[in-house]
Amino acid sequence: MRQEDIWDAETAQQYDTPGTGAFAPEVLEPMVERLAALADGGRALEFAIGTGRVAVPLAARGVPVAGIELSQPMIDVLRAKADEATIPVVNGDMATARVPGEHTLVFLVFNTISNLLTQAEQVECFRNAARHLVPGGRFVIELGVPALRSLPPGQPARVRHAEPGYLAMETYDLVRQRMISHHLRFGDGREARLFRTPHRYVWPAELDLMAQIAGFELESRNADWRAGEFTDESNSHVSVYRLT
Known part of the structure; x- marks a missing residue:
């Protein structure tokens, strides 16, 4: 199964569920609040921006947001919400595609780093995040803990x-x-x-090593976007890496 075939026009049209599921206010609001704070007044870049579930409300908060997205149909749905001038998007692979300019924040949410099916691709994703960040910039990953x-x-x-x-x-x-x-x-x-x-599942410790290879260090890890404590019972984590 190629990712390009999975995220086709039919899937893109059915992806958004306004007000419920991943689009519920109680899910999105703490995420957008945290990301806006981590951007620290700079520009943000979302890997696998999709239909703009996070990028659109983050841009509405006044954070300049750009994106990388492999699926053109997902970009087409995003374009019904925000034009290219508001949220520029590069159609490409998040492990290799480049977006002009420098950013203070790169983020990759909703378990999407696991869509890269080899360890080498996941390491390249970290390296690509580093290429887009200013010194001291942050790379944020939201990912489930393998069950x-x-x-x-x-x-x-x-x-x-x-x-x-x-x-x-x-x-x-x-x-x-x-x-x-x-x-x-x-x-x-x-x-x-x-x-x-x-998916290729990744343990937090392996993710930390990938970050180290790409020049990052772990700044924080929480169980959720509300900064809940990460424990051995947590089923997901929000990890913030800072470029050294």
């Missing part, structure tokens, strides 16, 4: 969420450090619709 402890003994899969008409399941390849997220939607009949995305 391997919840796998049934000897089994490569777990059900992450279940509700009427919807089932989310993850299957793991522990040797290659890969995970596929399966989303199944169904009604009362026999028809069902499946959406799948491949």
Whole structure:
């Protein structure tokens, strides 16, 4: 599965869920507040900007925002919200594409670094963030903690969420450090619709080493955007790296 094929026009049109899920105010508002503070009056760059879920409200806060996005259909949806002059976007791979200018903040949220399916690509993503930052600039990553402890003994899969008409399941390849997220939607009949995305999961310690290779040091790590304490029970983290 190529990322370009996954994030097609149909997916882009269905991606936004205004007011609910990842677009709910209680999810977005603390994120935008924290990112605006971390930008520290400078320019921000979002890797995998998508349809502008975060970039649009961040720009509305007065933070100049640009983006990199692999999927042209996702950019097309963003363009219905903000023009090129307001939020410039480069269509390309976040591990290699360049955006003009220097930034005080680069951010990559919603587990998206795991869309890069090799360790080498993920390291290059850190290096690309460094290329865009001024000295002392920050790279922020929001990422889930691999849920391997919840796998049934000897089994490569777990059900992450279940509700009427919807089932989310993850299957793991522990040797290659890969995970596929399966989303199944169904009604009362026999028809069902499946959406799948491949990922390379990353432990926080491995992420820290990638950062060190690219010239960053860990500034802070929290369990969420409200600066909750990160513990061994946390299922996700917001990690802030500073360019040395």
